[in-house]
Amino acid sequence: MKLNELTAHEALAAFKAKTTTPKALLETVKNAINRTEKKVNAFAHLDEIPYNSKEDAKAPIPIAIKDNICIKDYPTTCASHILKNFKPLYDATVISKLRESGANFLGHSNMDEFAFGSSTETSHFGPTKNPWNLDCVPGGSSGGSAAAVAANETIWALGSDTGGSIRQPASFCGVVGLKPTYGLVSRYGLIAFASSLDQIGPFTKDVEDCALLLNLIAGHDEYDSTSAKIEIPDYTKSLINDAKGLKIAIPKEYFIEGISPDVKxxxxxxxxxxxxxxxxxxxxxxxxxxxxxATYYILATAEASSNLARFDGIQYGLRSLPKEQRKTSLIDLYEETRNQGFGQEAKRRIMLGTYSLSAGYYDAYYLRAQKVRTLIKKDFDDAFKQFDAIITPTSPTTAFKIGEKTSNPLSMYLSDIYTISANLAGIPAVSIPCGFSKDNLPIGLQIMTKPFDEQMLFRTAYSYEQNTDWHKKRVNL
Amino acid sequence: MITKKDVQYIAHLSRIHLAENEAESLTKNLEGILTYIEKLKKLDVADVKPTSHVLPLENVFREDVVRESLSQNDVMNMAVEKNKGSFKVPQVIE
Known part of the structure; x- marks a missing residue:
């Protein structure tokens, strides 16, 4: 097996046995990027970041970072024109933590603009392709991170998940993707989409790596006031291959019409x-x-319309003025900057959010959606009183064709139908590979547990994975 | 339902200039999405409390002490237009 196809735990074992070095691994991964990146387009920016020569590093592993997580002095643009040339003045907390562990950042992986999408087609840098079938989307919005891992252009990656943006692409690309419990991983330095739903999480080739990477990034952070003050366990201790006695629920609403027969x-x-x-x-x-x-598209867009108000052409990023020869006002500057800087989907979501928050519509849309969120959360609270875990498909279908859903936003939104609830309820959820369709596209299994019970999530996922071979399949590009 | 005039109004509230053809396609899109969202009206939520946040968090405070922060110079260097330590914008007051 080639070095770049290794998992992180295999690479760490090889370092220990002195059969290879972190530098050799990084070199092999960079060569792989040179070979396959033209086909896949997994990266928004490839950065020449100086080698991290930290001594006694816990995990000197190459990693791809989603383009909405700040790396000091390197372009972080949310795959949007409006943040072109933006170089953050500080590291996100997850980046500082990874530096400490000896990580080598390969660059920023591609994504839907501002994480608005389920296919990575709305990126200003063009779509990412699914390594299993280059005519298909990798899913989204963290499609670049998922594709980079599947294409062996990195060992592992970070993404963010607001309504399924880690799990759905993990499912489409045949890798492991985890959305941790809301508050487990600091959001400091993650460019905000919907602050009550966003979480950073790992993309890896297997469940063991997922636990390892979560160990490196979880924990309370005083710079994120919504980060939880809890003791972080060693998640690798939960890698237990034993399903005996696990009580698992299957919600019938997740197996309705629209689910593909192969997935089912x-x-x-x-x-x-x-x-x-x-x-x-x-x-x-x-x-x-x-x-x-419906609840998600009201709440997430409302929060997004507020969060994205900061992109106004004044302090950083793009500034654009109307072309007509006349006196320009400050409002003209805002409106033209945002017209030029945002793509179609970003405009759509900002406007939908503004609409539901505007006078006369707030109670009918926003407040009502917050109430329905309570009901959705209660469905989960009730289930976890009796069950250890809930199992569903991650997505009703396998990866769809590039261009197939771009003209119908609603059909795109509905591809997140199985992943959105976990964000609304704040619970942890993972997607792990569980097979292939007849046309050789990966299928994902979603496991959900109660808040801050990632241990049960890992035990259930590991008990399945260790009795299958899906996670050992590698793409030939 | 939502009209093109409504869409132009929301665009202005959102501080986004929209071209005519863009306003037209957005009107169609938003109408479809809003129709889908109507399904929430089927639920009786009169006695349900809203959830804005999933964690039972109280206000988070810290000691009010001065700490190291970003330098004004570094921050100003990111601005498109600046003048003597200020962000430069079109004239606001006549």
Missing amino acids: ASVDEAIALLKKKGATFTEISMPHTEYAV
Whole structure:
């Protein structure tokens, strides 16, 4: 196996056995990028960052960082024209932590503009391709991170998840993607989309790496007032291959029409395997599931319209003035900068959010959605009183074709139908590979647990993964 | 339902200048999305408390002491137009 195809834990073992070095690994990964990046377009910016020569480093592993997580002095642009040339003056907390562990940053991975999308097609840098089939999308919005891991252009990566932006691309690209519990990982230095939903999380080739990377980035941070003050366990201790006695719920609302037969068959097989290993399964009802997408698109866009108000052409980023020869006002400057700087989907979401927050519509849209969020959260609270975990497909379909959903925003939004609820409820959720469709596209299994019970999440995921080979498949590009 | 005039008004509230054809396509998009969102009206939420945030957080305070921060020079260097330590913008007051 080539070095760049290794998992991080395999690479760390190889460093220990002195069969390779962190420098050799970095070199191999960079060569892989040179070979395949033209086909995949996983990166928004490839950076020549000086080698991290920290001594006794815990994890001197190359990593790709989503283009919305600040790396000091290197372009961080949310794949948007409005942040062109923006170089942050500080590191995100996850970046400082990774520097401490000896990480080598390869650059910023591609994404939907401001994380608005499910396909990485709205990027100012052009779409990322799915390494398993270059005619298909990698999912989104963290499509670049998922594709970079699947294409072996990095060992692992960070993404962000507001409504499924880690899990759905992980599912489409056949890798592991985790959205941690809201508050487990600091959001300081993550350019905000919807502050009550956003979380940073890992993309890895297997569950063990996922636990390792979460160990490196989790923990309270005084710079993020919503970060939780809790003791962080060693998540690798939860890598237990034992499903005996696990009580798992299957919500019937996640297996409705629209789910592809291949996805359903793979998820059914995964359930059968865990059953054989001693887990018990019960069908339950989560009656508010069907309202999740509508609730999300009100709350997330409302928060986004407020968060994105800061991009105004004054302090940093793009500034644009109207072309007509007349006296320009400050308002003209704002309006033209934002017209030139934002793409179609960003405009759509900012305007939808502004609409639901505007006078006369607030109660009917925003307040009502906040109330429905309470009901959706209660569905989960009730389920976790009786069950250790909930299992569903990550997405109703495998990766779709590039261009297939771009003209119909609503059909794009509906591809997140199974992932959005976890963000609304704030719970942890992981997508792990559980098979391939007839046309050889990866399928993901989603596991959810109660807040701050990542340990149960890892145990359940590991108990499945260790009895399968899906995570060992590598793409040939 | 939402009209092109509404869309231009929201665009102004959002501080985004929209070209005519863009306003037209956005009107169609937003109408579709708003129709979908209507389904929330089926639920009776009269006695439900709103959730703005999932964690049971109280106000987070810290000691009010001066700490190291970004230098004014570094921050101003990112501005498109500046003048003597200020951000330069078009004239606001006549």
